[in-house]
Amino acid sequence: GCAIALLRDLCQDGWRVTVYYSNDNIHPYREWKRRLKALRAVAGRFPAKLEVDRGYPLVEWLGQALATSDRCRQCYWRRLWGTARLARDRGFAMWTTSLLASPRQHHRLICELGQEIALQTGTQFLSGDWRDGYAEGLELARQWDIYLQGYCGCIFSERDRYYRSE
Numbered sequence: 171g172c173a174i175a176l177l178r179d180l181c182q183d184g185w186r187v188t189v190y191y192s193n194d195n196i197h198p199y200r201e202w203k204r205r206l207k208a209l210r211a212v213a214g215r216f217p218a219k220l221e222v223d224r225g226y227p228l229v230e231w232l233g234q235a236l237a238t239s240d241r242c243r244q245c246y247w248r249r250l251w252g253t254a255r256l257a258r259d260r261g262f263a264m265w266t267t268s269l270l271a272s273p274r275q276h277h278r279l280i281c282e283l284g285q286e287i288a289l290q291t292g293t294q295f296l297s298g299d300w301r302d303g304y305a306e307g308l309e310l311a312r313q314w315d316i317y318l319q320g321y322c323g324c325i326f327s328e329r330d331r332y333y334r335s336e
Contacts, residue, residue: 171311171318172271173209175303177216180266188262189213192223192252194231195245197325202226208317215314223252232325241326242276246283254284254291264296271300271307274322 173189180187191209196202206222213220231248235241250267257265267284269275281297288295311318321327 171304171307171316172300173212173268174271174307174310175300176266176268176271176298177212177218179298179300179303181216181218187216187218188221188260189218190221190223190253190256192225192249192256193323194223194225194227194248195235196323197228197328199226199228201319201323204317205319205323208311208319211314211316212311221256235324235326241324243279243283245324246276246280247287250280250283250287251291254287254293254295257293258291262293264294266296266298268300270298271304273301273304277301 177187177189189209191206193202193205196205210220231245234244234248238244246269249269253265253267256262265288267280269280270277277299281295284295284297287293308318321331
């Protein structure tokens with residue numbers, strides 16, 4: 171659902187869009203595949219290309235997540251860095267992230283990291299706020315019969331949706 175409002179807006183504004191799927195934080199792997207299938211269905215409804223990073227370095231991601239007290243920041247950094255690197259290598263004018271469409275993500279932190287990474291990679295980060303289209307994106311995903319995830323994607327967020335300490 172998060173990508174729908176973003177894709178709609180960018181395509182309506184005339185952008186040529188490449189959707190990049192790189193989610194080494196997603197656990198378990200079948201969830202990674204389920205989300206990729208959903209993104210293919212969403213991207214297919216827009217004039218957008220889909221680029222998939224088939225790598226799944228879960229052990230590396232977990233090691234970095236466990237080594238920090240701010241695993242969300244570390245996760246955002248990894249994902250944004252990979253996107254910026256792709257944008258730089260392909261000569262894209264700008265890049266952004268569907269994380270900016272979710273009301274459950276840390277919007278300001280994502281924008282700050284995006285700008286910082288853009289400076290480091292010599293790219294331009296499009297920081298926007300697509301959260302107002304989130305509910306509409308969820309509704310369209312339901313209408314289109316597209317899978318909606320129930321958690322951020324990492325093993326920690328999956329734990330947090332079920333586990334409550336007594």
